[in-house]
Amino acid sequence: MESLSWGYEMLFKLALGNVRRSAHDFSVYFLTLVLAVCLLYSFLASNGYLLALDLTSEQRANFAQAGGVLEAFAVFVAVIFAFLIGYANVFLLRRRRREFGLYELLGMGQARVSAVLALESGMVGLASLIAGVGLGGLLSPAFGLVAAFVFGVAWHPVMTFSPDAAAQTLAAFAAIMVVAAVRAVRSVRKRTLVELMRSDHAPERRRLVGTRPVRLQQAAAAVLLAVVWGTCLFNPGYFVVFIIPMGFIALGGTYFLFRVLGARVPERLRRHPEGYWCGLRLFTVRQVEARIESGCAALAAVCVLMAAGMCMVVAGLTFSVGLREGALFGSVQTGLEPIAFACIFYGAAFLVCAAAVLALQQLSQASDSVAAYGVLDRLGAERSMVRASIRSQVAISFAVPGVMACVHCVFGFVLIGVLTVLSGSVGYLSFVAGTVFLTAATFAVYGAVTSRACSRTLLPQRR
Template sequence: MLIKLALGNVRRSARDFSVYFMTLAFAVCLLYSFLASTDYLLALDLTAEQRLYYAKSGEVLVAFAVFVAVIFAFLIGYANVFLVRRRKREFGLYELLGMGHARVSCVLALESASVGIVSLIAGMALGVALSPLFGLVAAFVFGVPWTPVVTVSFAAAAQTALAFAAITVVAALRAVRSVDRCSLIELMRTDRAPERRVASGRVAVGVQRLLAIALLALVWGVCLLAPGYFIVFIIPMGFIALGGTYFAFRVLAARVPERLRARSERYYSGLVPFTVRQVEARIESGCTALAAVCVLMAAGMCMIVAGLVFSVGLRSGDLFESAWALAPLAYACVFYGAAFMVAAAAVLALQQLSQAADADVAYRTLDRLGADAALVRSSVRAQVGVSFAIPAVMACLHCLFGFALIFVLSIMFASEGFVLFAAATVGLTLAILIAYYLATSSTCIRALTRP
């Protein structure tokens, strides 16, 4: 009965699971493709010496894959926390019907397992279907001729299945534990009041503006004027950029609504006041998540461009003799960047779905007041769009300075194609964000406008 209930929940909530499913499938696809990289290369027309080298380089890439798996472990854990938090009232109803904590936890574990299995199959199928494209990236980075070949790597599939199973089990256990630790009252009390704004006065906002300017000027200035120090201290610089971005977002969150309210003829139009208030209601926690996503996205774009530029530079100049040995590093850099971008987009989507669950009561009230359905849908799209657009624009601003550093390095390495790499990477980032935005806004609209 529990299996039937779990599968029924997944089928009934298939659309609500869409973003979660998309994230898991992308994670599997990237992890499988990374582990299958050498198989992509070995499927090409290579010399015996190249085959020997690339077979050995697979061991290096497997070591790099551990970090990719860690990234997705945190991401899937975050996604499971979102799902549990959103469905606490449902789990509470199960307990009211006499199921008990153990059976509710079992249903949750079975749901995670079923979604995980489907995502694993879909992700691997996507990885196989896109193997010619991933093979193109591998062939380009390693500097070998490429022909479109569909490749199936059973070894990579087995490694991916084991890693993904371990990640899913750990994430499911965390989710089950979070439900077990909640009392029935806590499960049923899902409504949340708007967050309390702190440090939102004029003086506080002024101080935050100065902090944002100082921190961002420090990061961007070191990046442009002392690139060597920036590379050496890149991790501390990342945290400084995170702090500067956080304060910048807080200033925007305080000043933009004020500017909108000052223009009453545009502010008091349709559901604009309601939309602005909904965005403000979660601004305290929202700025932290948006800043983290922004820096992660910028780091991902810079890593992809740097990996591609570095791979081209390896085939020319003094590094030519070491090209084969260093190519796995460049390839790992490209895949880490892709993993960062998928993680950033997924965190944005899950954050918006979580906030949509919190806003359910507000939208039910809006419906009872007779608000036009089209205006309600526009309000939801606007809220989700703002949360996607702001970190994307700020990430591109960070990348202007990061790309400038990479451009200087490309000149030093005698590498060509920087402009093409940068444009393609930004285009890929926007495509990922648009895909997640469409899925997220559609899911939020269904959740908030159900009859």
């Protein structure tokens, strides 16, 4: 019995040591979980923010009823973050597959390796849950300001904490983490030792390359994007009714456009050898090209998420003002306010997901490029040049979908602007500017964290 308990104790110490040692690898994952918990808790606690203000009895009754509507919307927020956490776990497994193989070589067996993985997930999940709920409590005055603005009540800074919302967040997040941990354990157990130990991957096999395939993809991108943008401008009612199919059409058009750019831009760069052969630009371009097949799908999804998130935030804020100042929806104001509030939080959730997907994609690709950067290190490449190459790759991955998302948003903002005129709302341009600024700031933070994490992965410490 003592040996068994000692075995569990050793597994716990190993898991704790792995989390501490891999703190840099877990940084983006941990940041994503913290923001997910913070948004989920804040959404569930939004009714508490309102009830903490000075309200009349009629307002309290209305907001209590609105709280039930918001709890129903919170289910979809939890689903969004469930997919995000599942994607993040895939990254962690890819990043550490060789490590798990070494554990099996040392005789731990799949059962104990799975136990270590489950313990690590539990530790990171518990820490992120505490930090996320704490951050939500600290930011409660700011979230209360958003709630008060949407529901049109007087606001004053007050810090609140909702035990019910914390308990609901705990239950939802625990369920998400358990499902994610089970999937991760199953993924490790079904892989052979050879698959776990094979840390180096061959570059992706490029498909649909050449002049004719690229032209076909260019034509497909033009047609699909013309359908989405043209419908948004010339038939906005049809666009709103079929917004989900339009989102998938935009996703397809953006995907083909990114594939075309991935083929055309390197060709244009190679036509100017004086710049192409400067420093490590050749290496940087080849690294981007090596992952273009899988990268375009992720970049297109991120682009659409960003555009949808920014448009939803702007629409929620504008819609809130229109409900109070316009006469169009005056008779059903109480029923529509929770929807406007949900739009803001859904938009924020989409933006966090988009930034996290980009960061995790770059970290995953970095783990597959260790050998290539090891060659640069052995050849004596200057660390400053290698860091510049890493920063350039991360900047490209964040800038390309960001710029394209802004192009999508131009058409989306035009549609929202038309609805603004109909609802009698004001402050539309301020909402657009503020949303774009906060989105850029969020992605800048994620980009900086991602760049540092990739540098730690790809630049081994020199003794």
